[in-house]
Amino acid sequence: MTGTRPSRVLVITAGTADPVDGLEADADLAVTLMPCGDELGSGLADTDCVVAVHGEGVDAVDVLKRVRGFDPDLPVVVVADDLTVASDAVAAGVSEFVPAGSPDAADRLYGRVSAALAPSSPARPDEAEGMPIEALGAEEELRLKERAIDEAPVGITIVDADQPDEPMIYINDAFERLTGYAKERAVGLNCRFLQGEGSDPEAVDELRAAVDAGESASVELLNYRQNDEPFWNRVDIAPVHDADGEVSHFVGFQTDITERVEAEMQLERERTDLQHLLRRIDGLLRNVTEELVEAQSRSNVEAAVCQQVAAAETYDFAWIGVPDRAIDSLVATAAAGEWDVSKADLEIDLTAVDVMPAASAYQTGEPRVVTDPSTLSAVASASPWVDAADLGGIAAIPLVYGETTYGVLSVCTIEAATLNDYERTVLGAIGRAAATAINALERGRLIASDSVTRIEISSRDRGLFFVDLSVLTGASLTYNGAVYRDDGSVLLFFESDATAEAIIEAADYPHIVSVEALSEYDGETLFEFVVTDDSLPGALAERGVRIDAISVDDGVASLDLELPTEGDVRAIIELLKERYPETEILSQRRVEQPPSTRRAFVGEIKTRLTERQLTALRKAHVSGFYEWNRSVTGDTLAESMDIGRATYHQHLRAAERKLVDAFFEQ
DSSP, X not given: OOSSSOEEEEEEOSSOOGGGHHHHTOTTEEEXXXXXXXXXXXXXXXXXXXXXXXXTTBOHHHHHHHHHHHOTTSOEEEEEOOTTHHHHHHHTTOSEEEETTSTTHHHHHHHHHHHHHTTTTTTOOTTOOOOOGXXXXXXXXXXXXXHHHHTOSSEEEEEETTSTTOOEEEEOHHHHHHHOOOHHHHTTSOGGGGOOTTSOHHHHHHHHHHHHHTOOEEEEEEEEOTTSOEEEEEEEEEXXXXXXXXXXXXXEEEEEOHHHXXXXXXXXXXXXXXXXXXHHHHHHHHHHHHXXXXXXXXXXHHHHHHHHHHHSTTOSEEEEEEEETTTTEEEEEEEEESSOOOGGGOEXXXXXXXXXXXXXHHHHSSOEEEOOHHHHHHHHHHOTTOOGGGOSEEEEEEEEETTEEEEEEEEEESOGGGSOHHHHXXXXXXXXXXXXXXXXXXXXXXXXXXEEEEEEEEEOOTTSHHHHHHHHHOOOEEEEEEEEOTTSOXXXXXXXXXXXXXXXXXOOOTTEEEEEEEEEETTEEEEEEEEOTTSHHHHHHHXXXXXXXXXXXXXXXXXXXXXXXXXXXXXXXXXXXXXXXXEEEEEEEEEEOOOOOHHHHHHHHHHHSOHHHHHHHHHHHHTXXXXXXXXXXXXXXXXXXXXXXXXXXXXXXXXXXXXXXXXXXX
């Protein structure tokens, strides 16, 4: 491309387009980029050729039409990969067309621009007029348009609407590549030969109705290539009218959308699977929760959890193992599922953490899921009750509440894919719910038990804050009870012969939130210690252990603890010795606790009250004295007993104190 000056090429593009780069490298071309063609009119006066790159922000056919409205003869090259742009561009009088998606798009563009400029550039002066495509002659114009259609990146067909069964009279190269059918075989056939058993009849009917009505249509069809391979085809058809306005032909465009459709179908399958999973998860959690709420004992909790989990369609077997310290193993307390396994055979060595998921989960307090075939094979080898062929995955979920691990829920399944992230989350929630229920039952069991195990302990370990306080201050301390709060913290009450200043100044410990002197009486000060849930009282409470008494003198503490007879005494002793090494177990004995009825409790209270105290208490209660909007006063009640106001309140306070004492002694 040489001449008296470089040929001026105006490129309309929404951004940097790789095919354009080859034009800018040619010294015979003066290339100007225009972002979106808004100022197109002013830029056409001195332009020899326009290149319109179709894409977001640029409608190449619209640019072509605007150029034709300004100058019908100015060469225009359209670059696009959209299935309808090629046809529309040809209809609008494009000079050249370049498929943007082809590997040699840059070379093609350079060639098309050269071809558009070639007829006029060598001998054309600066002010020479352009040559319209029609000026090339009918044969050259037809050749150009055929080449544009042939090289389009989408399948293009032309159907003769006047012949019986509307046969195809033309297909382009892209159609051959898309379907695998050669021109000599496809031409002359109706395009329905691409359909098969998976083609949607409704979409086929929609195409047929459009053809019968002489209208455009766009559908997505499952079609079949020559080798019977299915593919998703977006079919767009448009009527072509003759000089009389009658539909003489249909032009069709086929685009392979298999990748997009399959991605959408996969997404829909995943969405459906997730909805099914969520419904099943919701049902499983609801069923387990209902069972836990109604459970009256720890064995009920464990059995209900195993039964509900094993009943789920994705699991085959579930069992709960608890530690037996005598043999250092997890032994089964509950099991359910399709496997014919005796609970007596379900035993796992707690030291086998490298092989057995349940042992690892118990020792670490963290869930462990195993789906690897080699690891599962090792598990089966170490467990005679497991058939490796039936084992696709194991989930071991520790039953943890606070610092206490009550046991391990083991869930077995044939399908490894079952134990996905959703399932693991659900099993973790079930494990926590079961542990919470067991904890609540363990705490309540001590109160309801007819007998308890009492452990007497002596400790010099300064890890116990009351021992350390005694050493630092030389004081004696006596336990006066506790209140366990919902947030896990504990209020501990101690009386001491030390001064408030001495205790408060010395009580600087990580697990003590605050300390306060509540009262002083007869040389003793009552202190309230607020301790965290990881303190000794909190840890004992989690295990259903009650502190009955603590006394500290000269840095030596004596503790009396009570726990249900069925409780794991060995685990409690190990906990104490692990945390507080300088601790000695003095005795362990079973103590009977006769059941107390309401009548017996009331009768015992009445024996503690004098006649005057009981009368003062009864009068206050029945008269509404304890109501917030009480209408009776102490003066009135005192007068009814023919005693002074001060004397009445003395009797009432004494009765109240005895009642409170009896309540907290229970």
